[in-house]
Structure formats: C-alpha cells, structure tokens
Amino acid sequence: GTIQAAFDAAVQRRQGTDRATQFGEGERTGRGGVDFARAYEEDPAFLPLLDLQPAFGIAKVAMSQGRGGLPGTIRMHTGPIAQQDAPGTPSGMAYHSDGEFDRDGGSYLRLSWVLADIVPGGGGTALCPGTHRLSYSPPSWIDRDHARVDETGPVGWPAASYELVAPAGSCMINWTTTWHRRTANTAAAPRKLFWQVYRRARQRTSGRAAGLMSKAWVQEMMATQCQARRELIGAGAWRPRWCVRCRISTR
Secondary structure: OHHHHHHHHHHHHHOOOOOOOOHHHOEEEEOOEEEEEOHHHHOHHHHHHHOOOOHHHHHHHHHHOOOOEOOOOEEEOOOOEEEEEOOOOOOOOOOEOOOOOEOOOEOOEEEEEEOOOEOOOEOOOEEOOOHHHOOOOOOHHHHOOOOOEOOOOOOOOEOOOEEOOEOOOOEEEEEOOOOEEOOOEOOOOOEEEEEEEEEEOOOOOOOOHHHOOOHHHHHHHHHHOOHHHHHHHOOOOOOOOEEOOOOEEOO
16 A cells, blocks of 8 residues: 555656656656656655565576576666556557567566556556567567467467456566567556566666666665665666667676
8 A cells, every 4th residue: 555655646746747758768658658767766665666575586586596597696677667557548569578688697577566456458568478588579460460370489379368467466577578568558447567677697787877776876775775685786786787879888
C-alpha cells in the first residue's frame, strides 16, 4: 500500500504537464501514459523494490549460476522505470528486444513489479518465450499476424501466446533480450508497472545518463545503506560506463 500510494502521487505530479517523451530524457506523458525514472530518489518508499525477496533472490541465483550468460555477481544496471498506462491507451509498440547479448556477461535481467491487478486485455507485457537465445531481431510479420509461427526460431511457438496477467504484488522476471512489447490497455483500470534492470558485475552500466541515479543519491546510499545494498548499487553507479554511439568503454 505504501508503494502504491507513492506511485500514484508521482504520477499525479506529472499529469497535465509538458514533459519529454523518451526514456533517454527521463519522462513520458501523453497518450494516456506516464513514464518516469529515478523513482528511488523521488520517494524512498520505492527503495524496497531494489532487492525485494523472493524475486530478487531468484535473479541473484540466476546470474550466479550463469543462466542467460556467464556466471556473475548481480549489480544494479540503471535506475528504475515506473510506468502507468490509462484505460484506452494503445500499444504503440512493436515487438523488440532491449539491448544486445553482452559478450562481457550475457543478457541483462529485468524485474517488473505489478502495482495494480493486470487482467486480460489490461495492457500486460506480451513475451516471446525462448527468444533471448536468438541472435536476430523480431521479424516484422509478428506485429501483423500474431498466430503465425516463426520457422527459423522456436518451432511451434505462437508469436504472442504469453501476455502478463497478474495480481498486484506479483513480479515478472525476464532477460531483456526476450522479444516483447507493451499491449493496448482495453480494461477499465490503469496498468501500473515498476521495473528494475540488473547486470553482472563485469558488465558496464548504461550510457544513457538519464536512466542512471544521480551522484548525490548514490553517495547517500554508500553512506547509509547496508553492505549488501552498497555492493548491489556500486559507488560508481551514477557514472555512465559505456558510450553507445562510439562503442567505447568509459571505464
């Protein structure tokens, strides 16, 4: 209830404002939707979602066992993204994967927390199981014909047979390279999600500075949090460590 109240308040502060429309700039409003980043810094009520059990424990073990890539120690990749889509919000999104398979470790891992019940047709994320293992992008026909089977991929797999339907308090765990898309919200209630992406310690943080937490917040966490959480965040978490445009490490 505390997290739901903090989420609703953060969304309300953004309603009716003219803000940027891309994650790279931190915010999205319009078309019935609101996205915002750095929620931990805006309201400490969100902080438990950084490492909440048992979902975080599952992610931690998956990385330590080398699932989705090489064995490694889990770390926060970027700050969180919070997202609300009102009833009637269209999808506006094609199937895609977030990022490429990182040769330094493998796929990144996302925990998506469901903050309000998602019913069938409620805008739940559509996923294509097993596609995090593929080395090519989703074919264009997926968005035209969801019943067709990709014979070059997992045989017998229907393109959109899995859509997130879950009660509030649930958490969806997926590799970010899994093909997925936002679906239209045709239900009567808003879709409310909050997600956090994790990397392995050997992997670089994002080059998208707006997705990172601020230097001031990171320094506060290093001074006030327990050892496990300090290691999870990392003292340099505010500093981009990869230039996407130049493909050059900034470490």
